[in-house]
Amino acid sequence: MLRKLFLIAIVSGINFGAFSVTALAEKKDTWSIIHAGTLLADARNAPTSQQSIVVKNGKILDIRKGYIAPSEVAGGVNITVIDLKDQFVMAGMIDSHTHVTGEREAHSREIAVTRTSSEYALAGSVYARRILNAGFTTIRNVGGPREAVFALRNSIKKGQILGPRIVAGGLTISPLGGHGDHNGFRPDVFGTPHSGICNGADDCRRAVRNQIKYGADMIKYVATGGVLSQIATGTGQQFTDEEQNAIVQAAHAMGRKVAAHAHGKGGIDAALRAGVDSIEHGSFLDKGSIKLFKKTGAYLVPTLLAGATVVDIATNKPGFFIPEVEAKAKLVGPVMAKALYSAYNAGVKIAFGTDSGVSVHGVNGRELVLMVKAGMSEKDVLISATVNAADLMGLAGTIGTLAAGKAADIIAAKGNPLTDISTLLSPSFVMVGGVTAVE
Ligand SMILES: [Zn+2]
Numbered sequence: 001m002l003r004k005l006f007l008i009a010i011v012s013g014i015n016f017g018a019f020s021v022t023a024l025a026e027k028k029d030t031w032s033i034i035h036a037g038t039l040l041a042d043a044r045n046a047p048t049s050q051q052s053i054v055v056k057n058g059k060i061l062d063i064r065k066g067y068i069a070p071s072e073v074a075g076g077v078n079i080t081v082i083d084l085k086d087q088f089v090m091a092g093m094i095d096s097h098t099h100v101t102g103e104r105e106a107h108s109r110e111i112a113v114t115r116t117s118s119e120y121a122l123a124g125s126v127y128a129r130r131i132l133n134a135g136f137t138t139i140r141n142v143g144g145p146r147e148a149v150f151a152l153r154n155s156i157k158k159g160q161i162l163g164p165r166i167v168a169g170g171l172t173i174s175p176l177g178g179h180g181d182h183n184g185f186r187p188d189v190f191g192t193p194h195s196g197i198c199n200g201a202d203d204c205r206r207a208v209r210n211q212i213k214y215g216a217d218m219i220k221y222v223a224t225g226g227v228l229s230q231i232a233t234g235t236g237q238q239f240t241d242e243e244q245n246a247i248v249q250a251a252h253a254m255g256r257k258v259a260a261h262a263h264g265k266g267g268i269d270a271a272l273r274a275g276v277d278s279i280e281h282g283s284f285l286d287k288g289s290i291k292l293f294k295k296t297g298a299y300l301v302p303t304l305l306a307g308a309t310v311v312d313i314a315t316n317k318p319g320f321f322i323p324e325v326e327a328k329a330k331l332v333g334p335v336m337a338k339a340l341y342s343a344y345n346a347g348v349k350i351a352f353g354t355d356s357g358v359s360v361h362g363v364n365g366r367e368l369v370l371m372v373k374a375g376m377s378e379k380d381v382l383i384s385a386t387v388n389a390a391d392l393m394g395l396a397g398t399i400g401t402l403a404a405g406k407a408a409d410i411i412a413a414k415g416n417p418l419t420d421i422s423t424l425l426s427p428s429f430v431m432v433g434g435v436t437a438v439e
């Protein structure tokens with residue numbers, strides 16, 4: 001009996017393989033035309049009305065005036081017409097700060113020693129789909145169990161599962177005992193630090209290169225302490241200037257952009273001086289920091305949703321956080337919106353990012369509402385979630401606007417987000433790489 005089962009498994013395995021090869025060989029061109037009532041092709045410009053977007057094999061072939069018929073597309077066969085004549089159509093949104101393989105849970109210490117990479121990857125596939133359905137067709141994952149994150153990114157890229165494209169960081173680069181380390185465990189549980197933990201400039205170059213070697217698209221490091229690390233080490237600068245310089249240089253030398261998690265001013269300024277591409281959170285930035293932002297051209301990724309979430313948990317769920325974390329949450333959460341407002345007013349470049357995973361996945365659009373509440377115009381919020389986030393990731397040629405040659409990452413809403421941003425909380429249509437996820 002066992003032998004028979006074994007044979008069936010082998011035979012079906014072979015069949016499955018053969019099927020995949022055949023499917024690839026016979027792959028036909030896929031075409032669609034989207035009739036867009038209102039089209040915001042580039043968030044920096046005004047929208048236009050009654051446009052047709054011609055999509056071929058996942059890319060935009062053309063954008064034409066008026067509602068064209070399939071017969072008007074030269075060479076097109078079996079064209080699907082998607083009717084969004086009564087909707088507001090725009091580029092898929094981009095979340096520059098996610099942790100897609102997990103969600104904030106109680107008992108995080110137990111999870112740290114029991115959950116496997118496979119479990120993280122499978123959970124990530126569900127979370128990724130929720131984020132996609134919320135209108136986010138690209139995410140930048142800034143730190144997480146790297147084997148799981150890279151597997152998820154690769155599977156989505158191959159079309160094995162449907163999700164947002166993922167620009168993936170590896171393990172967070174952190175000093176020993178810092179925000180990205182496993183703290184508070186017995187030495188025999190986490191005695192050997194993970195490959196992102198480093199001390200001193202040379203060791204930090206090693207940690208960066210290790211992430212790149214195993215598949216990191218970008219580097220995330222912690223310039224300061226963080227709210228959710230299980231330790232009372234504050235939110236001030238942790239890596240020295242020398243270590244931060246080494247991290248940024250090593251990453252840039254290998255063509256990787258760098259995001260620095262930073263709350264305290266000292267750490268924000270040190271990261272900016274080191275030449276990072278973005279500051280995540282930026283809670284205690286001041287006028288001096290803003291000068292450095294403008295001098296280096298770095299982006300601020302505000303993550304207001306994370307701030308709102310940790311304040312909400314600390315206030316309404318006593319005992320969810322350990323006391324050290326609760327104290328940090330109450331300190332940092334309330335100042336983040338103010339930091340965004342002063343940076344935005346001074347002309348600092350803003351890229352949209354939620355820290356999704358601190359909040360549950362799939363409500364990423366709430367950040368849009370919080371950004372408007374903090375004082376940004378709807379137009380600038382849309383720019384931050386499309387054009388700017390694409391630029392931050394070095395993907396401006398592929399995503400962030402809708403134009404011929406770019407990815408068919410397209411979303412739609414029933415209302416007009418330029419006057420009511422909350423219409424994007426539930427997109428009525430989502431397409432990623434030419435594949436419709438929500439309609
Ligand atoms: Zn984060």
